[in-house]
Amino acid sequence: MKNILIAAAALMLAGCGTVPAITAEGELESPNGELQLTFGLIENGTPAYTLEYRGDKMVEVSRLGFDLTDGSSLKDGFSVTGVDFDAKDETWEPVWGEERQIRNNYKEMLATLEKESGEVMCIRFRLYDDGLAFRYEFPQKNKLRYFNIKEELTEFAMTGDHTAWWISGDYDTQEYNYTRSRLSGIRSHSEATRIENASATEFSATGVQTALQMKTDDGIYINIHEAAVVNYPTTNLLLDDKRMVFRTWLTPDAQGVKGRMQAPCVTPWRTVMVVDDARKVLASRLILNLNEPCAIEDVSWIHPVKYMGVWWEMIAGKSQWSYTWDVPSVQLGVTDYRALNTHGQHGANNDNVRRYIDFAAANGFDALLIEGWNEGWEDWFGCQQDYVFDFVPPYPDFDLPALNKYAHDKGIRLIMHHETSSSTLNYERHMEAAYQLMNQYGYDAVKSGYVGDIIPYGEYHYSQPIINHYLYAIKEAAKHHIMVNAHEAVRPTGLCRTWPNLIGNESAMGTEYRSRINPGHTCVLPFTRLQGGPMDYTPGIFEQDMAITAPGQQGKMRHTIGNQLGLYVTFYSPLQMAADLPDNYERFPDAFQFIKDVAVDWEKSLYLEAEPGEYIVTARKPRLETLNSGRLSGKSGAWEFVYKDGKPHDVWYVGGVCGEQAHEASVSLDFLDPGLRYEAILYADAPEADYETAPQAYVITRSEVGAGDTVNVHMARSGGFGLSLRSL
Numbered sequence: 055m056k057n058i059l060i061a062a063a064a065l066m067l068a069g070c071g072t073v074p075a076i077t078a079e080g081e082l083e084s085p086n087g088e089l090q091l092t093f094g095l096i097e098n099g100t101p102a103y104t105l106e107y108r109g110d111k112m113v114e115v116s117r118l119g120f121d122l123t124d125g126s127s128l129k130d131g132f133s134v135t136g137v138d139f140d141a142k143d144e145t146w147e148p149v150w151g152e153e154r155q156i157r158n159n160y161k162e163m164l165a166t167l168e169k170e171s172g173e174v175m176c177i178r179f180r181l182y183d184d185g186l187a188f189r190y191e192f193p194q195k196n197k198l199r200y201f202n203i204k205e206e207l208t209e210f211a212m213t214g215d216h217t218a219w220w221i222s223g224d225y226d227t228q229e230y231n232y233t234r235s236r237l238s239g240i241r242s243h244s245e246a247t248r249i250e251n252a253s254a255t256e257f258s259a260t261g262v263q264t265a266l267q268m269k270t271d272d273g274i275y276i277n278i279h280e281a282a283v284v285n286y287p288t289t290n291l292l293l294d295d296k297r298m299v300f301r302t303w304l305t306p307d308a309q310g311v312k313g314r315m316q317a318p319c320v321t322p323w324r325t326v327m328v329v330d331d332a333r334k335v336l337a338s339r340l341i342l343n344l345n346e347p348c349a350i351e352d353v354s355w356i357h358p359v360k361y362m363g364v365w366w367e368m369i370a371g372k373s374q375w376s377y378t379w380d381v382p383s384v385q386l387g388v389t390d391y392r393a394l395n396t397h398g399q400h401g402a403n404n405d406n407v408r409r410y411i412d413f414a415a416a417n418g419f420d421a422l423l424i425e426g427w428n429e430g431w432e433d434w435f436g437c438q439q440d441y442v443f444d445f446v447p448p449y450p451d452f453d454l455p456a457l458n459k460y461a462h463d464k465g466i467r468l469i470m471h472h473e474t475s476s477s478t479l480n481y482e483r484h485m486e487a488a489y490q491l492m493n494q495y496g497y498d499a500v501k502s503g504y505v506g507d508i509i510p511y512g513e514y515h516y517s518q519p520i521i522n523h524y525l526y527a528i529k530e531a532a533k534h535h536i537m538v539n540a541h542e543a544v545r546p547t548g549l550c551r552t553w554p555n556l557i558g559n560e561s562a563m564g565t566e567y568r569s570r571i572n573p574g575h576t577c578v579l580p581f582t583r584l585q586g587g588p589m590d591y592t593p594g595i596f597e598q599d600m601a602i603t604a605p606g607q608q609g610k611m612r613h614t615i616g617n618q619l620g621l622y623v624t625f626y627s628p629l630q631m632a633a634d635l636p637d638n639y640e641r642f643p644d645a646f647q648f649i650k651d652v653a654v655d656w657e658k659s660l661y662l663e664a665e666p667g668e669y670i671v672t673a674r675k676p677r678l679e680t681l682n683s684g685r686l687s688g689k690s691g692a693w694e695f696v697y698k699d700g701k702p703h704d705v706w707y708v709g710g711v712c713g714e715q716a717h718e719a720s721v722s723l724d725f726l727d728p729g730l731r732y733e734a735i736l737y738a739d740a741p742e743a744d745y746e747t748a749p750q751a752y753v754i755t756r757s758e759v760g761a762g763d764t765v766n767v768h769m770a771r772s773g774g775f776g777l778s779l780r781s782l
């Protein structure tokens with residue numbers, strides 16, 4: 055074992071005192087040699103690490119360890135009793151994804167630490183070319199058997215006052231706009247960045263959430279995140295803004311415990327991505343690579359979905375989830391809905407659902423989500439009752455068997471909706487019957503939701519028991535061949551690799567926030583929220599003025615139609631919604647064509663231009679395999695476009711979005727096959743387009759292009775574009 059005393063003691067962090075000296079016990083380099091990790095001990099046998107990129111410190115000496123609830127700790131008094139090295143370079147195929155093959159290439163170091171009193175804690179480090187990952191492991195041969203975490207003390211010591219794109223730390227929600235500020239500005243902005251949410255728990259003015267995207271003054275992009283959060287709480291990051299040192303801040307359970315452990319066990323991975331180009335953040339597969347391989351043997355029932363919904367009309371305030379206003383309060387099994395009158399505004403009624411099915415089928419969609427189909431919506435919101443929904447009895451005007459048959463006859467699957475009102479207890483009680491009902495009538499996907507404070511009372515959306523609940527719901531769904539899209543659940547950490555029936559999550563501010571979404575929000579999400587897995591952002595809102603969509607409502611969304619088209623390529627998700635009302639699409643049929651054509655599962659993805667919060671331009675080539683295999687219905691718009699005239703074409707889609715400032719994109723088409731000519735259909739913001747003054751101004755142009763060409767596209771403020779390319 056190598057013992058190197060790093061002369062760090064003399065170094066000073068910005069305004070903050072000395073950095074402790076680290077006695078290195080092991081060093082590791084990334085496969086390309088650009089990242090160097092040093093692991094060792096500082097004073098009193100405290101484990102610590104540093105990370106360098108091309109010889110420059112990215113993470114200064116940072117402590118590792120835990121305080122336990124019994125007053126003991128795993129933070130010092132350690133000796134290093136072993137350092138073992140390993141490496142891997144493999145390629146694996148995701149069931150669905152941004153590319154058909156993913157390379158998992160890293161070097162590994164496993165450090166074993168022991169206390170004289172017999173506690174054993176290992177730290178497994180992996181260095182990829184684009185970042186560091188490490189986790190704690192507690193082997194079985196150990197004095198530690200059952201132990202409860204009071205605090206995880208993992209530090210990430212930054213070397214400067216970096217620019218950051220962040221949302222406030224919270225135990226319950228990620229539904230916030232991002233703020234861009236220096237790290238030193240987080241404290242003063244924290245209050246102003248928070249907006250009302252049905253369940254939110256802030257813990258500190260300098261708390262922020264993962265994934266945290268930063269940029270140094272030298273143009274290096276650092277992203278701190280976590281991967282594979284299983285049987286452990288989700289972490290936030292707490293910034294000491296005098297020293298610019300983050301540390302993990304785990305979500306406590308109802309009794310204040312931040313992790314109940316039983317050896318042998320492991321923690322989630324802590325990750326620090328370091329790259330010199332924003333596009334490399336989007337191309338990174340670090341989080342997926344750190345998750346376990348697919349645990350589902352037969353994945354033939356898992357498929358990408360392009361869907362519409364009886365949904366936006368409720369969000370917009372045009373119709374209701376509920377059925378009646380006859381009684382002040384309802385109780386399942388007690389209230390006889392058949393004896394009550396409908397208030398006439400129930401969205402999920404037979405006629406309206408049939409109208410949506412007709413529209414979705416006529417336009418080549420795979421599925422239709424219907425919310426407000428089941429009893430219990432009259433007084434669910436904020437009532438904090440354990441037993442609100444049981445996910446089985448439909449309202450009197452929703453004929454579940456007949457509507458499914460009607461949909462299936464037209465090649466449409468209905469998507470089930472389970473709003474749990476955050477009563478995870480009640481959902482677990484009724485889950486089996488609810489999934490069986492889905493199987494009986496041929497639903498193969500469910501959108502679940504966790505609005506409001508969690509029941510059991512005192513738990514948080516991100517605490518360990520509730521993390522376990524979300525995974526339980528996914529695993530049970532897999533047994534029933536059901537795909538899951540969970541809203542308000544914890545932000546994903548790559549578990550979709552292991553459980554690819556988790557085809558979507560919300561877990562960030564999506565279009566339901568309407569006029570409250572800031573321009574540029576969608577240019578941050580791919581750097582942060584989407585690193586952990588796909589988002590059901592629900593794009594495609596063509597009518598920005600809520601008063602037109604739902605008379606009597608107010609507010610204007612701040613994006614152009616071009617921006618909404620660009621999102622279908624910018625945000626990777628195997629589950630993509632065309633979220634607006636059919637009526638609004640009928641007003642813009644030529645722009646709607648892009649949504650009908652665009653694919654949702656990809657062979658290859660290229661990130662052409664990117665800067666967090668400012669602009670993203672992405673090119674993607676559809677995975678023909680998926681279309682051919684029948685895992686898409688075979689009648690979706692994507693299939694029609696790719697296979698038009700009976701033969702497969704070489705097809706690419708390009709999408710761009712930008713933030714508060716307009717952006718001129720320059721799309722060099724050198725990814726096209728040089729031997730072919732292509733038809734290009736560009737759906738772009740018109741010259742006068744602007745999210746405030748002309749959000750619906752777009753132009754569609756057709757041209758013939760080839761591999762040497764460049765397509766220059768003007769993106770308006772909060773604008774964007776979609777570009778379809780098909781070989782002739």
Ligand code: NOJ
Pocket residue numbers: 365425473503505541542560566
């Ligand atoms: C919040 C979800 O994000 C939204 O999509 C859903 O319609 C409502 N909850 C009701 O469940």
Ligand code: CA
Pocket residue numbers: 229541542560566
């Ligand atoms: Ca939500």
